[in-house]
Amino acid sequence: MTGSPGPRDEGRSALQTMLEARSVAIVGASVREGSVGNQSLVELLEGGFVGDVYPVNPKYHEILGLRCYPAVGDIGRPMDLAILAVGNPLLEEQLRSVAEAGARSAVIFASCYEAPRDDTPPLADRLAAIARGAGMAVCGGNCMGFANLEKGLRALGFYEPKGLRPGPVAFVSHSGSAFSALLHNDRAISFNVAVSSGLELGATVGEYIGYALSLESTRVIGLFLESIRDPAGFVEALRATNDRDVPVVALKVGKETLTRRMVTAHSGALAGEDGAYEALFEAHGVLRVQSLDEMADTLALFGSGRRAGPGGLASVHDSGGERALLVDSAAAVGVPLASISEGTTRRLTELLEPGLLPVNPLDFWGTGRDAHEVVTGCMRALLEDTDAAALAFSVDLTTEDQPDEGYIRMAEEVFPVTEKPFAMLSNFASGIDRADATRLEDAGIPVLEGTLTGLGAFRHLFDYRDHRSLPAIEGTTPIPLQVREHWQERLSMADPLYEAEGLSLLSDFGIPVVTVSLVGSLDDAIAAAERLGFPVALKTADRAVQHKSDVGAVRLGLEDRTSLADAYGELSASLGSAVTVAAMAPPGVEIHLGIVRDEQFGPLVLVAAGGVLVEVLSDRR
Structure with a gap:
């Protein structure tokens, strides 16, 4: 793995070079199992990387069968990526060394913290300055690294699951733990690229989104956000996702004052006013989730590549009680239910046993006689209804004695004959038979693992459809000079x-x-x-x-x-x-209209219920 490198591709950006590195130096490589220096090398080699690998540590001559160099300058050739598996005290020296050696990018795992010193910029600022001066991309610090599964590149300093398959989901996370949690999912949420961005010393979330959009495989982008350090770049990236028709699913923390203080203390970044993020997300169709479970279900549903047309959700159940649970939960979550036609009602009546109501949501279970024909026929009838935008096959996926004759086979038969979104919806995640779920997912059928989180995924599916149907916002009219001067004069007082x-x-x-x-x-x-x-x-x-x-x-x-x-x-x-x-104005609806200047995103328009209740309702948008 240390043969002669080919000519450097100067046409690639520093970020692309980092995420698609062909040569990697590991500074601080180690033989000690469990150390970051050792695990970084293990992750790289066992992940299937086929480029050049240069362990760097003056203590060793060889690590895992590879020649180990005393210093990065001894390698004698530039490298695409330097993984800095060293602690905070050595970071500045080693980042400068790899920059001088021609590295185009780096990963920094360490926290980048040092005790404040008078007249000395913080360590993170000094590292960012080195990266800027060298034109380097930097992932981190205070991160877990990244994995580009399409390229067989795992620039990770900690154990992550082996055998990860590339897929249609791109994921960027400020939280290292959330990054690792999503990689460890035991369902078919597969990533083309996953990044633990950390402090973003030399690459921002917006830039990672831009890279994800350059991949043809990207169907959906997931984000775990603490703050946005480059608001303008982030907004531009969201515009690009709209242009490419790639949905963005975001879990943004920092709603509460205490949370915002914690985010600032943890990362040094502004968490921002939550109302500004709500406005930004709504303007660009970003789908905001409230938990990692909801994110996982939403990524799974969008990852199937199917989009909702007009109408609401159709669902089929083998339980009247769980059907009632779905109806209540759909109302709470905000999922519209399909209003089926008389023709669909007649088709269902012909299929169902006497006493079962031909309605949506549908409880299909009677005695179980002719179950395959009944269930598949009912699903086809609902899917062919013009008001059914998607279908949830809502059964709990507990272990089936004969999956080739049960619900698994029914789903496998119906899924390919429709282009509408179709997902299994289990009401109890820990009861799911993993082998059955894997079989479904291998067939391309999303498995949603909870009533509320699964319905939340369907709501996001419909919300994204509705956002895409909105008319384009017309450009603003130039403000006349005299109007601008009038406002500037008065507002300066x-x-x-x-x-x-x-x-x-x-x-x-x-x-x-x-x-x-x-x-x-x-x-x-x-x-x-x-x-x-x-x-x-x-x-x-x-x-x-x-x-x-x-x-x-x-x-x-x-x-x-x-x-x-x-x-x-x-x-x-x-x-x-x-x-x-x-x-006196004529009768009408009172609204409160104002302008607020957000410290991250600038001027925002505020709209709320007006009149005497403006301070009480707190319904601002």
């Missing part, structure tokens, strides 16, 4: 806006607003009301009052001069003489 000023700013963009007059006496208020026409609204203009209804500073529907005078007297007595008089 520190004092809060009068209501009339805010309405004037909105009208600059053609937003319909009510006419408002700012006055300081009863006579002026009456004159303004007569100009506008009764009925009118009266509000305090005290700048210190931000929530007028909370202090009784709003009077609506004043029909005449007398009611206006009474209202003015009450407001002026407690809040001063300055008030606004406005024409």
Whole structure:
């Protein structure tokens, strides 16, 4: 494995060179079993890597049958990837050494932490600077490494399962444990590339997404996110997934204040305001999951490559109780159920035993007579209904005495005759017979391992369909110079806006607003009301009052001069003489519309229920 290398492919980016490395140096390679230096070499060799491997450690002449070099400079040739299996104290020296030796990329497992020192940048920043200066891609630090299963490349420092088969799922995780957990799945969720990105010292999540999109095999991308360090690059990557029609499934932590503090302490990154991520995900059709189990079911369903058409979910069951469980759970999760036609109802009636209702969801089990014909016929009838977008074969996949004659065979028979999404849905994960599940998965049939997580996967399937059907967002109209200057002038002032000023700013963009007059006496208020026409609204203009209804500073529907005078007297007595008089708007729905500036993603539009409940409902979008 240490023959003469071919010419370096300078046409490849540093990231592609890292993820498709043909030559790898392992700095800190070791003979000690269980050490990172030894396991890195074992993972590389046992994973089927066929490129050049250069162990580096001055303590040894040979490791696992390979020549071991005293220092990376002694190799005498550049390498695509350097795996740094060394601790924090040696990182800076060794990264600089591999950069000088011509390495185009590196993997750093260590945490990159050192005690703060005055006038010295943090170790992670110094490492990132070395990588930038050398044009290197870096996976990590504080990571588990990566595996490119299409290339037989396992740049891993810790034990991961052997015999992993390449598949249609790309996975990028900030969490090393989540990365390892997904690799250890005992189901047919197979990856083309899986990356534990860690601190992202020299490659970002957005860049890994870009690489995944370059692979023809990628059907779905999974993300475990703590933060986004390159927001602009991440947004651009999400746009690219939309262009390629590749769904993204994300588990984003950091909803709670405590979680965000933990993320920052753990990785040094901003976890970000969760509302900003919700808006970003919704805008780009990112499917947000709440657990690794839900992620696994969703990746399995999308990994089959089938997409939902119009309609809702059809399902078949061998239990009335579990059918009821699905109906309740579908309502809780937000999964629409298919409304089957009269024609489908007649077909089901002809198939079912007397007493079984021809409805969706369907309980097909009676006495078990002619079960194969009944069950397969019912599934075909439902799948051929125009309102059935997908089908769940909801049985618990406990061990079958004769799988060639039971549910397994039925699923294998029906799955190939439809192009609609079709999945087995078990209500109890630990009861699943693994041999039967593997047989189904080998036939391309997804096996979903839980009522709520499996239905969540179907909801994401329908959500993605609905997102793809939305019209394209039209480009924004250029803002006239005078409007921009008007806004800049007013917003540069520190004092809060009068209501009339805010309405004037909105009208600059053609937003319909009510006419408002700012006055300081009863006579002026009456004159303004007569100009506008009764009925009118009266509000305090005290700048210190931000929530007028909370202090009784709003009077609506004043029909005449007398009611206006009474209202003015009450407001002026407690809040001063300055008030606004406005024409009453016609009846309608109140909304709260605002702009917030997120520290990661910049300006965002906020929409919520308006009126007096704006602070109570917390329904902002």
